[in-house]
Amino acid sequence: MALTVKAPRGTADVLPENAHKWRYIEDEARGVAVLYGFSEVRFPTFEHTELFERGVGGTTDVVQKEMYTFLDKGGRSVTLRPEGTASTVRLVIEHALFGGPMPLRLYYIGSCFRYEKPQAGRLREFCQFGAEVFGAPLPAADAEVIAMVDMLFSRLGISQHVRLEINSIGCRGCRGQYLALLREYFNERAGGLCRTCLERLERNPLRLLDCKEEGCRTVNAGAPLPAEHLCGECAAHFDGVKERLNALGIAYTVNGRIVRGLDYYTKTVFEFISDAIGAQSAVCAGGRYDGLTEELGGPALTGLGFAMGLERVLLLMEKTGAPFPEPPRCDVYLATVGEAASKRAQAIAGSLRKAGLCAQCDITGRSLKAQMKYADKLGARYTVVLGDDELAAGRASLKRMDTGESVTVGLGSLADEIKRMG
Numbered sequence: 001m002a003l004t005v006k007a008p009r010g011t012a013d014v015l016p017e018n019a020h021k022w023r024y025i026e027d028e029a030r031g032v033a034v035l036y037g038f039s040e041v042r043f044p045t046f047e048h049t050e051l052f053e054r055g056v057g058g059t060t061d062v063v064q065k066e067m068y069t070f071l072d073k074g075g076r077s078v079t080l081r082p083e084g085t086a087s088t089v090r091l092v093i094e095h096a097l098f099g100g101p102m103p104l105r106l107y108y109i110g111s112c113f114r115y116e117k118p119q120a121g122r123l124r125e126f127c128q129f130g131a132e133v134f135g136a137p138l139p140a141a142d143a144e145v146i147a148m149v150d151m152l153f154s155r156l157g158i159s160q161h162v163r164l165e166i167n168s169i170g171c172r173g174c175r176g177q178y179l180a181l182l183r184e185y186f187n188e189r190a191g192g193l194c195r196t197c198l199e200r201l202e203r204n205p206l207r208l209l210d211c212k213e214e215g216c217r218t219v220n221a222g223a224p225l226p227a228e229h230l231c232g233e234c235a236a237h238f239d240g241v242k243e244r245l246n247a248l249g250i251a252y253t254v255n256g257r258i259v260r261g262l263d264y265y266t267k268t269v270f271e272f273i274s275d276a277i278g279a280q281s282a283v284c285a286g287g288r289y290d291g292l293t294e295e296l297g298g299p300a301l302t303g304l305g306f307a308m309g310l311e312r313v314l315l316l317m318e319k320t321g322a323p324f325p326e327p328p329r330c331d332v333y334l335a336t337v338g339e340a341a342s343k344r345a346q347a348i349a350g351s352l353r354k355a356g357l358c359a360q361c362d363i364t365g366r367s368l369k370a371q372m373k374y375a376d377k378l379g380a381r382y383t384v385v386l387g388d389d390e391l392a393a394g395r396a397s398l399k400r401m402d403t404g405e406s407v408t409v410g411l412g413s414l415a416d417e418i419k420r421m422g
C-alpha cells in the first residue's frame with residue numbers, strides 16, 4: 001500500500017496529538033482579544049486580485065512573487081489571501097463599519113497563502129491571528145496593540161523568548177524626501193549591491209535596508225535611516241509610542257532597519273523576534289497604515305495592527321517547553337458482552353455525555369478482551385463492564401484505571417459517581 005497523493009509542499013496537517021495545542025493557542029488569542037475589546041471578523045479565503053495589488057502593494061515580494069492567483073471559471077482573477085489586513089480594510093469599507101462606534105477594534109484567525117520556499121516556520125499555507133484598529137491616530141493605540149501581543153505571549157509562557165523591536169518609517173509626507181536621499185546613497189554605492197537590491201533600488205529602496213546579503217550589509221551600514229529623517233509630527237508620534245511602552249513596562253529596542261515587506265505601512269512598524277526558532281524568527285509583526293482605507297476607496301481613517309504566525313508560536317512553545325493543557329481524554333469506557341448490553345451501553349453513554357463526560361462504548365462487536373485493550377490505549381480514566389448479569393441487577397462495577405479501585409454503582413448513577421471520585 002502506498003499513498004500516491006500527498007499533501008502539497010508547504011502545507012501541514014494537524015494530527016490528533018497536536019490539535020489540542022492549536023485549540024489552546026487559538027482560545028488564548030481569542031481570550032486576549034476579547035479582554036482588549038476586539039470583535040471577531042471572518043472574510044473570504046479568496047478575494048479579487050486587485051485588492052492585494054492595491055492594498056499590499058505592487059512592488060512587494062508578496063504581490064510580485066508569492067500570491068496564489070488564478071482565473072476562476074468566470075474568467076475573473078482571484079487570489080488566495082496572502083494576509084488579513086487588506087481584507088479587513090475592504091470589509092470595514094464595504095459594510096461601512098466606520099459608521100459605528102470608533103475606534104473600531106477587529107480581530108481574525110485564519111489561513112493565509114504565500115508561494116514561498118518552505119522551511120522550518122515558513123509554509124505556503126499558514127495561520128495568522130491578526131488584529132486591526134481603525135480611527136485611533138494617537139501613540140496610545142500603537143502601544144495598545146503591542147500590549148495585547150505582549151499579554152498573549154505572557155499567557156502562553158513565551159515572553160522571555162521573544163523581544164520587541166520597533167521603528168518608524170515616517171508618513172507619506174516625510175518619506176518622499178528621505179527616499180530621494182536613500183536612493184542617492186545607494187546609487188553612489190550600486191557596485192556593492194546584490195541583484196535583488198539593484199532591482200529594488202528604484203521601486204522600493206526602503207527594502208534595501210533589511211537585505212541580509214553580506215555585501216549589501218556592508219553598504220547598508222552607513223545608510224541614512226528613516227527614523228533619523230522624520231517630520232515633526234512623525235518624530236513626536238514615535239516618541240509618544242516609546243513613552244507609552246515605557247509607561248506600560250514593555251521592553252523594546254529601536255531597530256532602525258525594520259522596514260517591513262508590505263507597502264502600506266506608515267510611522268510605527270514593529271516585530272516580535274525569537275532566536276529560538278531558526279531563520280524565520282518573526283513571530284509577530286505589524287504597524288500603522290494610515291491612508292490605506294482611502295487608497296482602497298474608503299473614508300480617511302487611520303489604521304494599525306499586527307498579525308502573528310500561529311505555526312511559529314506553536315514551534316516556539318514546543319522548542320522552549322512552554323506548558324500546554326492536557327489533551328482531552330476518555331472519561332469512561334463502557335465495555336459490553338452481548339447485543340442487549342451493547343444497546344444499553346450506547347444509551348448510557350448518551351446520558352454520560354449529557355452530563356459532560358467523554359464516554360465511549362464498543363461499536364465494533366469485538367471481544368471483551370479486545371475492548372479492554374482499546375480502553376487502555378485510549379487512556380480511559382474509568383471502565384465499566386456490562387453483560388446480561390449487570391443489566392438484570394441494574395448495577396455494574398466501575399473501575400478507576402490508575403488505582404485499580406472498583407465500586408459497584410447503579411447504572412443510573414454512573415455520572416454522579418465518576419464526578420464524586422474525580
Ligand code: HAM
Pocket residue numbers: 082083084085114116121122123124125126127128130131132261262282283284285286287288304305306307308309310311312
Ligand atoms: P507579515 O509580516 O507579512 O505581516 O506577516 C505577519 C506574520 O505572519 C509574520 O511575522 C509571521 O509570524 C507570519 N508569517 C508570514 N509569512 C509566513 C509563512 N510563509 N509561514 C509561516 N508564517 C508566516 C502581515 O501579514 C501584516 N498583515 C501584519 C499586519 C496586520 N500589519 C498591520 N496589521
